[in-house]
Amino acid sequence: MDYSSLRLPVLLFLSALVILSGCAQAPSPLAAIDSEELARGRAVFESKGCGGCHLIEPPATAGTISDRLLTLGPVLWYAGSKFKDSFLKDWLRAPVAIRPMEYNSLVSRSSEMHRRLAAREAVAVASFLMSLTGAGLEAPIAVSEVGSLGPKLFNYKGACYGCHLVRTPRGLKVGGLSGPSLLGARDRLRAEWIYDYLSKPEAYPVRAMPNYVGIMTDAELVVLSAYVAGLE
Amino acid sequence: MAFGVAVLLQLVAPSPASAETVELNYRFYCAQCHGLTGRGGGPNATRHQPVEPRDFTSWAEMSILTDSEIILAIERGGKATAKSTLMPPFGRTLSGAEIVELKDYIRRLCKCTGPEAP
Numbered sequence: 049m050d051y052s053s054l055r056l057p058v059l060l061f062l063s064a065l066v067i068l069s070g071c072a073q074a075p076s077p078l079a080a081i082d083s084e085e086l087a088r089g090r091a092v093f094e095s096k097g098c099g100g101c102h103l104i105e106p107p108a109t110a111g112t113i114s115d116r117l118l119t120l121g122p123v124l125w126y127a128g129s130k131f132k133d134s135f136l137k138d139w140l141r142a143p144v145a146i147r148p149m150e151y152n153s154l155v156s157r158s159s160e161m162h163r164r165l166a167a168r169e170a171v172a173v174a175s176f177l178m179s180l181t182g183a184g185l186e187a188p189i190a191v192s193e194v195g196s197l198g199p200k201l202f203n204y205k206g207a208c209y210g211c212h213l214v215r216t217p218r219g220l221k222v223g224g225l226s227g228p229s230l231l232g233a234r235d236r237l238r239a240e241w242i243y244d245y246l247s248k249p250e251a252y253p254v255r256a257m258p259n260y261v262g263i264m265t266d267a268e269l270v271v272l273s274a275y276v277a278g279l280e
Numbered sequence: 281m282a283f284g285v286a287v288l289l290q291l292v293a294p295s296p297a298s299a300e301t302v303e304l305n306y307r308f309y310c311a312q313c314h315g316l317t318g319r320g321g322g323p324n325a326t327r328h329q330p331v332e333p334r335d336f337t338s339w340a341e342m343s344i345l346t347d348s349e350i351i352l353a354i355e356r357g358g359k360a361t362a363k364s365t366l367m368p369p370f371g372r373t374l375s376g377a378e379i380v381e382l383k384d385y386i387r388r389l390c391k392c393t394g395p396e397a398p
Contacts, residue, residue, distance in 0.1 A: 113304045149323050154311055207357075210366045211312060211324055224324030226312035256308050259372040 082175070089176025092169045101151075106182045110254050121151050123253060125182040130241045133178050139236075140170035146236075148213060148225035157225075198275030201268055206260060208276070215280055227257065230279045239277035243270055302381040309370060310382065318389040331364040342390035349394075350383045 093099065101121030127136070143162035150156040165173060202208045211227035221231065245252060246269045249259045264272065300308075307316065315321040318336035325333050335341055352360050354374070358367030370379070387393065 113300050113308045117304075117308075154307075154316060154323055204365050207365045207368055210329070210368065220328065222326070222328040224312070224326060224329070226323045256312060258309075258368045258370050262372050263369055 085172055085175045086179055089172035089174070089179075092165070092173050093176055096163060096165075098163075098173075104180055107253065110250060110252065113254060116254050117152050119152070122147075124177055125180050126241070126252075127177040128179055128181040129244070130237060131178070132236060132238060133174065135236045136174035136177055137170055140165045140173055141167060146228050148229060154226065194271055194275045194278065197268070197271050198278075201264065201272040202275055205264060205268070206272060208272075211257065230276060233276055233279040237277055239273050242276050243273035246273060300378070302378070302385045305374065305378055305382060306385055309373065313366075318386070329366065331366060333366075336386045336389040339390055339392045342386070342394075343392045344395060346394040346396050347383055347387075350386060351379055354379045354382055 093104075101119075103119070103123040104125050106125045107115075141164060143160070143164060145158040145160045145162070147158055150158050202214075208214075208230075209223035211224040213221055213223040213225065213229040213231055215221055215231055223230075246260060246264075247266065249255070249261065260269065311318075311322050313320075313322045313324040313333040314336055315325070315333070320333040320335040322333060349361050353363065353367055355369065355371035357369035358364045360369075374382070
């Protein structure tokens with residue numbers, strides 16, 4: 049038998065083995081970039097003093113109203129569960145007030161003076177914040193269509209615009225100022241987090257929003273979450 | 281009247297929050313709409329809202345409300361007392377005792393009682 053004809057296939061096979069074994073041992077270059085980005089993001093977060101206003105570790109309990117009134121800004125330990133990645137990167141470069149009122153204030157309007165980050169810093173910090181998924185969310189909620197039930201729940205059963213700014217179909221901004229604005233919610237918030245926030249109030253810090261569990265059915269909370277997540 | 285209030289409070293689900301002072305509960309939940317002084321000028325009383333929050337300091341507005349109506353409105357929302365749905369239900373947020381305390385607090389703001397008082 050002429051074994052010389054087998055040389056090339058064998059050589060190719062052995063080369064493939066070498067390459068594959070190398071791939072199995074070496075870390076993914078993408079994972080390395082992510083880890084470096086997270087570390088850089090955390091470093092920027094800490095060097096800018098962001099933790100002075102924003103907690104990134106979940107507290108042991110929901111806390112009391114007094115605890116809440118002592119905090120200086122929204123907690124971020126579930127930022128990665130709450131926000132859309134594209135939103136954070138852009139917002140950190142050009143912050144616009146989400147809350148019309150100063151945090152915890154009922155008399156002072158927001159000053160819109162949140163720190164701005166440079167482009168690279170914003171990307172890094174956004175990556176870091178998106179890694180904070182303290183809220184263990186379940187699979188994305190599936191809502192085939194919101195239909196007319198969404199607005200009914202929002203406008204009547206929940207009366208959500210009582211505390212949250214929204215845009216009417218004719219473009220008018222209406223609603224209350226004590227809660228975070230829902231203008232542009234569809235670009236900012238994840239529907240599954242909204243559902244988690246509404247359906248599991250005990251998992252979050254004490255908040256001034258009424259608890260709707262037991263007032264709305266679970267199916268209604270799903271629809272309401274999808275509706276809010278679609279608000280322009 | 282007391283029996284009616286007791287019946288109403290049995291319908292309040294247990295609140296997950298530990299009991300806070302009435303002043304803190306009012307400041308945190310009620311003042312958003314009704315204002316820190318109870319005059320109805322909280323930050324949610326914006327120009328386009330369909331109704332204004334009730335002025336708790338108004339004898340004219342508050343003296344026609346029974347204690348049961350105040351408690352029911354807090355517990356089940358404005359709709360339960362044929363008022364605006366903008367008043368949300370706090371029955372799953374506050375305990376029965378906290379709601380009664382708020383009713384008493386609100387009565388102190390108006391320095392008045394309801395029509396059922398002798």
